[in-house]
Amino acid sequence: MxxxxxxxxxxxxxxxxxxxxxxxxxxxxxxxxxxxxxxxxxxxxxxxxxxxxxxxxxxxxxxxxxxxxxxxxxxxxxxxxxxxxxxxxxxxxxxxxxxxxxxxxxxxxxxxxxxxxxxxxxxxxxxxxxxxxxxxxxxxxxxxxxxxxxxxxxxxxxxxxxxxxxDKELEAIEIPKIKECPEKCNLCIKSCPTSSLSEPYTMNRSSCVSCLTTWEGWDLPHEKFNKEMGSWVFGCDVCQDVCPMNKGTWNAEEEFPRLSELSKQISLEKILQMDYTFLENVMQPKFWYIEKHNVWKWKTNAINAMVNDYKEQYREYIFHACNDSNVKVREMAEWAIKKLNL
Structure with a gap:
């Protein structure tokens, strides 16, 4: 070298x-x-x-x-x-x-x-x-x-x-000493909520939950995979969480700056209560895949998650969202009320 x-x-x-x-x-x-x-x-x-x-x-x-x-x-x-x-x-x-x-x-x-x-x-x-x-x-x-x-x-x-x-031609190459995926293992493919991961090393971006909660999924009441999105409101960890090669590899030893404080302000109910100033100035800089002019998407994603795992405590928040200043949120709340027969 x-x-x-x-x-x-x-x-x-x-x-x-x-x-x-x-x-x-x-x-x-x-x-x-x-x-x-x-x-x-x-x-x-x-x-x-x-x-x-x-x-x-x-x-x-x-x-x-x-x-x-x-x-x-x-x-x-x-x-x-x-x-x-x-x-x-x-x-x-x-x-x-x-x-x-x-x-x-x-x-x-x-x-x-x-x-x-x-x-x-x-x-x-x-x-x-x-x-x-x-x-x-x-x-x-x-x-x-x-x-x-x-x-x-x-x-x-x-x-x-x-x-x-x-700007200089250099090289530093290693030889990886990691075992390949077991030939018959397909846990990640079987577990993908939307079958976006349809075969090894292949992913359909347009149906991936991570994309649906960030860059796609702009019309959730008519989204084909709204149910499969489950409780996710930003991203998805399923195919990594189920992977046997990840077992025991997460060693939580450090605190990420300001995460503990911010986390106290985040839940499905609290997302629906967030004013747009908070969404734009606090949530957007942290979770920047959703652009500032689209922060309403946090609320539609949250409503979708509530529908997918409904609890009676969500009722008042969904009804309150019918009066949101954003039309997309109001439409999503009205869809949820009909979907849940509230």
């Missing part, structure tokens, strides 16, 4: 990353074939996936880029408020990508600054990644992708990936 590559890798590990690898830009070429295969399997996802082709031709945008530094950081170290399990996916509760109060976010800034101090030009995108993160991590040998499409290290799938382009 080149001494500069070793310096970068050691710095990443010292800053809390579980793993760090470096690949050449040319290693992204094979991603195009995989992208074509997925679109051929599920043609309806083509509009969503076409934008990913830019990852194959990174040098069109960054002609100076020669390598990709890819890092893995575990988030399965944080305490998750018990009452939010099954309501909001764990990843989003401890998402540090834009949270400046998070030590993980600050370490990311420090790591990039360190590479720049070494004389490297860098570029990154902290929200969704500057390249195809799982493919880059796979090519760097940092772990494997399992049947549920998630990237796994020895510590399970409770990890997020970060990548930087750099």
């Amino acid at each position: 080149d001494s500069l590559a070793k310096q970068i890798k050691n710095a990443a590990l010292n800053m809390g990353y579980e793993k760090c690898g470096i690949i050449k830009i040319s290693d992204m070429t094979g991603y195009e074939e995989k992208l074509n295969e997925r679109i051929q399997r599920i043609p309806e996802i083509k509009p969503y996936y076409e934008g990913f082709y830019r990852f194959v031709h990174l040098q069109d945008t960054y002609p100076w880029a020669k390598s990709i530094v890819i890092c893995v950081r575990q988030y399965g170290k944080y305490n998750i408020p018990e009452h939010l399990e099954g309501l909001i996916a764990k990843y989003y509760l401890v998402d540090s990508r834009r949270d400046e109060n998070s030590e993980d976010f600050q370490d990311s800034l420090k790591f990039e600054a360190y590479m720049q101090e070494l004389g490297l030009k860098t570029a990154t995108e902290r929200k969704f990644g500057i390249t195809a993160l799982r493919w880059a991590a796979l090519k760097a040998g940092l772990g494997i992708v399992r049947k549920n499409n998630f990237f796994y290290t020895e510590s399970g799938s409770w990890a997020y990936l970060e990548a930087w382009l750099i």
Whole structure:
């Protein structure tokens, strides 16, 4: 391994990353074939996936880029408020990508600054990644992708990936020592609430509960999978929770900044009572997949969850939502009343 590559890798590990690898830009070429295969399997996802082709031709945008530094950081170290399990996916509760109060976010800034101090030009995108993160991590040998499409290290799938382009050709490749999924195991596929995960390594974005609660599901009364969405209001953990390879990998030892305080203000009932100032100024910056002008979606998702697991205590909140200032929320509440025969 080149001494500069070793310096970068050691710095990443010292800053809390579980793993760090470096690949050449040319290693992204094979991603195009995989992208074509997925679109051929599920043609309806083509509009969503076409934008990913830019990852194959990174040098069109960054002609100076020669390598990709890819890092893995575990988030399965944080305490998750018990009452939010099954309501909001764990990843989003401890998402540090834009949270400046998070030590993980600050370490990311420090790591990039360190590479720049070494004389490297860098570029990154902290929200969704500057390249195809799982493919880059796979090519760097940092772990494997399992049947549920998630990237796994020895510590399970409770990890997020970060990548930087750099202007020097370096390489730091590992050989993963992780067992593949058992051939006959299909727990993740069987457990997927909407069958979005229909076969190994294949997922239909338009029916995934995580997408339905964030980027899709704008008309829940007429949504085909509103019942299958269960109690989820933001994201979904089902296929990771049932995975045998995740058993015992969540070691809650740390508190994520401000999560405990915020969690006290979140429940299905409290979501329906939230005013739009709170939704826009507190909830949206934390759970930023739902944009500020669409924060009403929290309330429609909450009503849907109430319908799917109805308790008499929800009645007054649903009726109160009939007077909400947003028409979508009012329509959802009226639909729920009819659906439940209240």
